[in-house]
Amino acid sequence: xxxxxxxxxxxxxxxxxxxxxxxxxxxxxxxxxxxxxxxxxxxxxxxxxxxxxxxxxxxxxxxxxxxxxxxxxxxxxxxxxxxxxxxxxxxxxxxxxxxxxxxxxxxxxxxxxxxxxxxxxxxxxxxxxxxxxxxxxxxxxxxxxxxxxxxxxxxxxxxxxxxxxxxxxxxxxxxxxxxxxxxxxxxxxxxxxxxxxxxxxxxxxxxxxxxxxxxxxxxxxxxxxxxxxxxxxxxxxxxxxxxxxxxxxxxxxxxxxxxxxxxxxxxxxxxxxxxxxxxxxxxxxxxxxxxxxxxxxxxxxxxxxxxxxxxxxxxxxxxxx
Ligand code: MTE
Numbered sequence: 001x002x003x004x005x006x007x008x009x010x011x012x013x014x015x016x017x018x019x020x021x022x023x024x025x026x027x028x029x030x031x032x033x034x035x036x037x038x039x040x041x042x043x044x045x046x047x048x049x050x051x052x053x054x055x056x057x058x059x060x061x062x063x064x065x066x067x068x069x070x071x072x073x074x075x076x077x078x079x080x081x082x083x084x085x086x087x088x089x090x091x092x093x094x095x096x097x098x099x100x101x102x103x104x105x106x107x108x109x110x111x112x113x114x115x116x117x118x119x120x121x122x123x124x125x126x127x128x129x130x131x132x133x134x135x136x137x138x139x140x141x142x143x144x145x146x147x148x149x150x151x152x153x154x155x156x157x158x159x160x161x162x163x164x165x166x167x168x169x170x171x172x173x174x175x176x177x178x179x180x181x182x183x184x185x186x187x188x189x190x191x192x193x194x195x196x197x198x199x200x201x202x203x204x205x206x207x208x209x210x211x212x213x214x215x216x217x218x219x220x221x222x223x224x225x226x227x228x229x230x231x232x233x234x235x236x237x238x239x240x241x242x243x244x245x246x247x248x249x250x251x252x253x254x255x256x257x258x259x260x261x262x263x264x265x266x267x268x269x270x271x272x273x274x275x276x277x278x279x280x281x282x283x284x285x286x287x288x289x290x291x292x293x294x295x296x297x298x299x300x301x302x303x304x305x306x307x308x309x310x311x312x313x314x315x316x317x318x319x320x321x
Contacts, residue, residue: 061129067140088215145206166246
């Protein structure tokens with residue numbers, strides 16, 4: 001048992017698996033970073049601007065207790081800004097979001113390069129409270145602000161060959177994490193076209209009624225609530241309609257651990273840990289307090305099985321994980 005565990009009051013019996021171990025370690029690091037660099041965290045927090053648009057509530061929201069905005073914006077995975085949970089907020093200013101443009105290409109009738117303003121303008125903003133279930137077995141409940149991805153994609157008129165949608169994050173060389181070889185950059189993700197067009201799939205440009213902070217994927221990110229968090233790609237610069245299944249970053253890095261589909265499924269374990277439960281970072285949980293947040297049962301498709309189960313009815317989910 002390590003000294004820091006004793007300090008944090010962690011009993012050996014609590015150390016159940018590698019995922020939990022790693023999670024506690026990163027939580028402690030995040031808590032320590034928050035303590036040491038509290039001013040930076042506070043600045044990043046204060047810098048978030050309220051959205052100017054009216055925000056409509058959505059029927060798709062869960063009524064579970066929200067994760068605090070502070071936790072959701074200081075405990076992040078955004079490897080381009082560093083691999084520790086506290087790195088993205090510390091390095092947030094290394095992501096330059098103005099100006100920002102998006103390339104839309106591939107199998108569609110209206111491809112082009114668009115400014116972020118062109119992309120956002122026609123869309124009314126909704127608030128959708130979704131669970132974000134990370135593959136590392138923690139979860140948050142976040143009020144995202146955005147609009148259905150389908151409404152955006154339809155504007156570019158995908159043709160009959162568009163079977164998939166591929167997404168790419170910026171690989172601006174000012175991002176400090178790009179020096180690491182942990183992933184092959186740019187970060188890439190993909191969805192089957194029916195998943196991309198599903199009404200639950202959203203594009204977020206805000207959270208908690210504020211503009212989305214850089215560490216959470218400014219100026220535009222995907223949110224796919226029934227899939228593990230790594231599918232929800234941040235800071236998108238390119239969307240391509242493709243005929244073939246596109247390569248995706250985590251699948252390229254470790255194909256036997258991270259499948260293309262990545263649907264949340266408590267019955268399909270990660271090869272190195274179970275996915276049956278998750279640690280819910282809810283309420284005012286932040287820093288060290290997060291260590292003691294409750295474990296809850298993970299739900300099939302992250303609780304959205306009724307809505308999306310039909311997309312996979314003819315598939316063996318242990319094979320297509
Ligand atoms: N997108 C990019 N470009 N780079 C990343 O490292 N991490 C993913 C996903 N999107 C990631 C990314 C993972 S593993 C998770 S769990 C979520 O972002 C975390 O989103 P959050 O930090 O807003 O909670």
